[in-house]
Amino acid sequence: MSETASNRTAGLPSFDLSDEQQEMLDLADRYSRNELYPLAERMDNEEWWPDDAFPKLGEMGFFGISVPEEYGGVGMDVFTSGLIVQAIARWNHALSLSWIAHENLCLNNIYRNANEDLRRRYLPGLCSGEKVGALGLTEPGAGSDALGSMRATAKRDGDHYVLNGSKLFITNGPIADVLLVYAKTDKDRGAKGISAFIVEKDFPGFEVAQKLTKMGFRGSQTADLGP
Numbered sequence: 451m452s453e454t455a456s457n458r459t460a461g462l463p464s465f466d467l468s469d470e471q472q473e474m475l476d477l478a479d480r481y482s483r484n485e486l487y488p489l490a491e492r493m494d495n496e497e498w499w500p501d502d503a504f505p506k507l508g509e510m511g512f513f514g515i516s517v518p519e520e521y522g523g524v525g526m527d528v529f530t531s532g533l534i535v536q537a538i539a540r541w542n543h544a545l546s547l548s549w550i551a552h553e554n555l556c557l558n559n560i561y562r563n564a565n566e567d568l569r570r571r572y573l574p575g576l577c578s579g580e581k582v583g584a585l586g587l588t589e590p591g592a593g594s595d596a597l598g599s600m601r602a603t604a605k606r607d608g609d610h611y612v613l614n615g616s617k618l619f620i621t622n623g624p625i626a627d628v629l630l631v632y633a634k635t636d637k638d639r640g641a642k643g644i645s646a647f648i649v650e651k652d653f654p655g656f657e658v659a660q661k662l663t664k665m666g667f668r669g670s671q672t673a674d675l676g677p
């Protein structure tokens with residue numbers, strides 16, 4: 451009997467991966483070694499972004515890991531998504547950072563917190579990798595204390611909100627189609643008066659202020675957003 455099996459029999463916790471999790475890790479590792487590692491040098495040298503990388507990852511089933519199949523996801527769990535990013539990071543660390551911003555900060559966040567209409571509208575495109583996701587929380591002067599020092603505001607105007615403010619260091623910012631952006635709706639409530647808004651790159655007034663040049667993770671695209 452293996453150690454894991456005997457642990458299970460004795461009612462002790464097992465820290466081994468399930469067969470399904472191990473298969474996903476091996477598949478993601480093989481794919482990343484063959485398909486993503488060859489892109490890494492050019493991404494680092496030129497800050498180049500391979501436009502077809504995300505759609506191919508989506509085709510392989512490496513997005514929407516914790517999202518049910520009815521929204522275009524894989525129907526597994528967040529732990530497994532951690533295994534996939536581990537595999538990607540072994541072979542192309544810049545791509546793994548972009549993967550996290552898309553998969554966890556944006557996609558999984560929308561799945562967990564958005565209403566049904568928004569889930570159905572945004573998750574399929576993010577799960578297939580056709581749309582790139584990002585999350586905008588950090589601001590100039592609001593990094594470690596992002597919630598307390600946030601200056602971006604959102605004001606209701608009829609049936610929609612008008613957002614005002616800037617965001618800083620946003621992973622996938624220059625290439626994102628769907629951005630989850632945090633803004634204060636009620637200044638008097640401090641960190642509790644903040645909401646998240648989905649901003650599409652073509653919404654009126656949205657702009658990428660500049661693409662940033664970095665010392666590391668150079669292939670992962672980073673931007674300042676707003677005026």
Ligand SMILES: Cc1cc2nc3c(=O)[nH]c(=O)nc-3n(C[C@H](O)[C@H](O)[C@H](O)COP(=O)(O)OP(=O)(O)OC[C@H]3O[C@@H](n4cnc5c(N)ncnc54)[C@H](O)[C@@H]3O)c2cc1C
Pocket residue numbers: 551555584585586587588591592593594595618619620621622667672
């Ligand atoms: C490559 C990259 C990608 C990023 N991607 C995203 C993204 O996708 N979305 C997003 O919203 N943000 C993103 N960020 C922003 C990131 O979350 C912030 O950089 C981080 O929160 C720290 O904020 P800051 O850079 O303003 O540093 P600061 O808050 O200015 O901190 C600078 C230093 O001071 C220290 N410090 C701060 N406050 C205190 C204190 N009270 N006491 C003692 N020490 C303190 C910190 O530990 C740190 O060492 C990204 C950043 C990088 C570098």
